[in-house]
Amino acid sequence: AQKVTQAQTxxxxxxxxxxxxxxxxxxRDTTYYLFWYKQPPSGELVxxxxxxxxxxxxxxxxxxxxxxQKSTSSFNFTITASQxxxxxxxxxxxxxxxxxxxxxxxxxxxxRLQVFP
Amino acid sequence: xxxxVQSPRYKIIEKKQPVAFWCNPISGHNTLYWYRQNLGQGPExxxxxxxEEAVDxxxxxxxxxxxxxxxxxxxxxxxxxxxxGDSAVYxxxxxxRLMISGMGDTQYFGPGTRLTVL
Numbered sequence: 001a002q003k004v005t006q007a008q009t010x011x012x013x014x015x016x017x018x019x020x021x022x023x024x025x026x027x028r029d030t031t032y033y034l035f036w037y038k039q040p041p042s043g044e045l046v047x048x049x050x051x052x053x054x055x056x057x058x059x060x061x062x063x064x065x066x067x068x069q070k071s072t073s074s075f076n077f078t079i080t081a082s083q084x085x086x087x088x089x090x091x092x093x094x095x096x097x098x099x100x101x102x103x104x105x106x107x108x109x110x111x112r113l114q115v116f117p
Numbered sequence: 118x119x120x121x122v123q124s125p126r127y128k129i130i131e132k133k134q135p136v137a138f139w140c141n142p143i144s145g146h147n148t149l150y151w152y153r154q155n156l157g158q159g160p161e162x163x164x165x166x167x168x169e170e171a172v173d174x175x176x177x178x179x180x181x182x183x184x185x186x187x188x189x190x191x192x193x194x195x196x197x198x199x200x201x202g203d204s205a206v207y208x209x210x211x212x213x214r215l216m217i218s219g220m221g222d223t224q225y226f227g228p229g230t231r232l233t234v235l
Contacts, residue, residue, distance in 0.1 A: 043206060044227065044228040045210075045226035047223055047226075091160075103165060103224075105150075105152075105160070105162065108159055110157075110158075110159055
């Protein structure tokens with residue numbers, strides 16, 4: 001079975017602080033993808049990043065960085081120098097398999113990030 | 118490039134009434150998904166279409182939910198009759214099919230329809 005766990009329900013920080021959102025996944029498949037999506041108060045899920053199971057390189061995009069560690073089945077997301085506009089619910093998601101019929105995204109329960117000025 | 122379009126954005130109905138949601142995917146995306154997101158939870162897949170064909174509807178409550186994707190573009194999700202427990206946000210997403218690997222590309226989501234059943 002596949003599962004995504006985001007243990008942090010809610011995090012509050014003050015602007016300019018760094019914050020890390022944790023994501024732990026479970027799957028027996030060797031081929032899978034991991035994602036992070038942002039859901040601002042408007043409700044739309046905004047795609048942030050996609051990583052495949054064969055690429056463990058960390059990635060940095062502006063103030064965002066992602067740490068993928070297969071050894072601990074984790075795909076953590078760090079926001080450096082947080083801003084009020086970063087306030088949202090962040091979802092980690094998993095899709096597994098390499099065949100035509102396996103494109104279901106399995107989401108965690110999300111982490112609500114509140115950044116205060 | 119225009120994103121996924123959904124309408125209506127909000128819908129309030131009384132229980133036992135029918136309701137329908139509409140989705141227009143990103144142009145060129147042949148895979149379309151409907152998800153339901155309950156309050157405080159992540160989205161859960163209801164149904165996935167490859168062009169006109171529903172290839173995964175295992176999570177769709179077929180006694181009251183139906184969906185269609187005529188001509189392989191727009192899609193409609195219907196609930197009849199609605200129950201109190203159907204109150205949720207209904208999200209539509211679309212993606213391309215990667216021709217070489219056969220896997221789906223990244224899913225892009227619409228703004229959702231927030232349904233309230235009274």
